[in-house]
Amino acid sequence: GKLRSEYRDRIYEFVETCKAADVRCSEAITDAKGHRRRRPSQQDDPDFYVRVVDRQSDGIVISGSKMHITGAPLVHEQVVLPTKSMKPGEEDYAVACSVPTNAEGLTIVNTTNAPRGEDTRHFPISHRTNMPEGLLIFDNVFVPNERVFLDGETSHAASLAHALGLWERTNAVAYSGSSADRLVGLAALLAEMSGASERADVRDLLSEMAIFATMCRAGWEAAMKNATINEDGTLSPASIYISASKYYNAELHGKMIDILHDIAGALLVTAPTIADFENEEIGADIREQLGGGDYTAEERLKLLHYVRDLTADTYGGWIAVTESLAGGGQYAQRLVTLRHYDLNEAKRLARRAVGIGGEVAEAPASASVVV
Ligand SMILES: Cc1cc2nc3c(=O)[nH]c(=O)nc-3n(C[C@H](O)[C@H](O)[C@H](O)COP(=O)(O)OP(=O)(O)OC[C@H]3O[C@@H](n4cnc5c(N)ncnc54)[C@H](O)[C@@H]3O)c2cc1C
Structure with missing residues (x-):
């Protein structure tokens, strides 16, 4: 569908707010995805991709999960984006929005590669540089309109x-x-x-x-x-x-x-x-x-x-x-x-080298002589 112009304004406003208040955000893109060859709406569980479950006058309600999200428990906002292109009929899955980390209905399950309890001298890098990844579970999370950046426009999910x-x-x-x-x-x-x-x-x-x-x-x-x-x-x-x-x-x-x-x-x-x-x-x-x-x-x-x-x-x-x-x-x-x-230019070069497809074969350039 046609992109609503208010999305652009909301995104700019959100970015300005983040800059002013030094707000940190995750990139919550990767969905659970279930069976990889099936489209989001064909999965055994409709929540394998984050989706809109309700639309209200003042906002949307989302459910589903995002996986492997770097730094999820450390940031203020989870910026939810579609994981891939969506097709007509998958409007509920074409959703982008920002959700505060402490939003009602959002649970984060953390993993870490931090060394557990051993002498840190044996882990000179990982005891300092480990980063948690979070499994985000959205259970009927309400997102007010001003935080919704895409809702239903499948043609823009991939961009x-x-x-x-x-x-x-x-x-x-x-x-x-x-x-x-x-x-x-x-x-x-x-x-x-x-x-x-x-x-x-x-x-x-x-x-x-x-x-x-x-x-x-x-x-x-x-x-x-x-x-x-x-x-x-x-x-x-x-x-x-x-x-x-x-x-x-x-x-x-x-x-x-x-x-x-x-x-x-x-x-x-x-x-x-x-x-x-x-x-x-x-x-x-x-x-x-x-x-x-x-x-x-x-x-x-x-x-x-x-x-x-x-x-x-x-x-x-x-x-x-x-x-x-x-x-x-x-x-x-x-x-x-x-x-x-x-690829077209590569094919054109190949046609010219061989002298097919209407191209006249060229003698190899002298610079390409093998020494
Ligand atoms: C440390 C770490 C940090 C990360 N941080 C973030 C983050 O902050 N935010 C975020 O959104 N993501 C994050 N990711 C996720 C990362 O982007 C994904 O791991 C990546 O996109 C691959 O997705 P996947 O793990 O689901 O693997 P898959 O996409 O499932 O790929 C696994 C295998 O399945 C195959 N496959 C996949 N789809 C199909 C299909 N349709 N047909 C046939 N074969 C298929 C692939 O070719 C591959 O061989 C992070 C990952 C790691 C490891």
């Missing part, structure tokens, strides 16, 4: 979902270069500690990681170089480079972790605890056995626990899944990349 998907992916791509550099650095330090850094095979592995890190940076730079500025002055990185880089990073991230583990060796998961190291009875033996080279045994232990926490424990598992799924899985990145890719 909201896509707009936010871009920022979710952008976040991942923006950090991918520095995260990859950190992996390269960790691998190089581990190699130094075991005296393997000059071995040809280890240098080969490090070059592979360096190429990965460089390509991650290149993808981000291309996305920013081709960014566009909309009428409100908001700068948007180029979608095609964001989705292609996100895909590339997720595709190879696991391989980079494998290389890191290969270089680290088994101590990565069998290193003694820091408490053992400090123990009066056995500490001296540990210092002796883990010493050598330019680093102390304590430095080596710290590095090993850091890498284990980052890549081979609860938080590492969370990162591995998040790399491929947050901002949409690989399937979504392929879809978005192809949508923005100029």
Whole structure:
């Protein structure tokens, strides 16, 4: 249906209110989704996608759930958006609105990858940087009109979902270069500690990681170089480079972790605890056995626990899944990349190269001679 002009005014007003009062919001997009091949209205449970269950003169009432919502219990507002495009007949599912975290009828079930009760020195990253994800359950939650940004216009459901998907992916791509550099650095330090850094095979592995890190940076730079500025002055990185880089990073991230583990060796998961190291009875033996080279045994232990926490424990598992799924899985990145890719131009080039479809075959350019 035709978009109501008041939505735009409400969105701007909401943004201004958030800016003025320093209000933090979640992006509550991903629905429970039930059976993936069925449309929202064909699910066994109609609440597998958030939907409007009642329309009143002063607002709407919504039910359903949103999953995996980053920081949900920490923010003031849950900004609910459709998870994908909706078709005619799915008007109740084409809903966007903002719901205060303490709204009546909203329950949040939290998960966390925070280490539970162990010595935080073994979890140098995850004890500081963990973030809860919430399962939001909306049970007949009333949303006043001024907080409703879409209600029933199926043709606009996807544009909201896509707009936010871009920022979710952008976040991942923006950090991918520095995260990859950190992996390269960790691998190089581990190699130094075991005296393997000059071995040809280890240098080969490090070059592979360096190429990965460089390509991650290149993808981000291309996305920013081709960014566009909309009428409100908001700068948007180029979608095609964001989705292609996100895909590339997720595709190879696991391989980079494998290389890191290969270089680290088994101590990565069998290193003694820091408490053992400090123990009066056995500490001296540990210092002796883990010493050598330019680093102390304590430095080596710290590095090993850091890498284990980052890549081979609860938080590492969370990162591995998040790399491929947050901002949409690989399937979504392929879809978005192809949508923005100029396939017609690629076909035209191919027709010209072959000399078919009315194109005259061109001699290969001299620059393409293989040397
Ligand atoms: C740490 C973390 C934080 C997140 N934070 C947020 C957040 O703040 N807000 C938010 O909204 N979401 C968030 N997400 C969710 C994230 O966006 C989703 O995980 C992602 O969109 C994939 O959805 P899914 O997990 O339901 O997997 P699915 O979409 O179910 O994908 C799983 C598999 O099913 C396949 N599949 C899916 N649909 C179909 C179909 N129709 N036909 C055939 N095969 C299909 C996929 O190709 C894939 O192989 C977060 C996820 C993680 C891991």
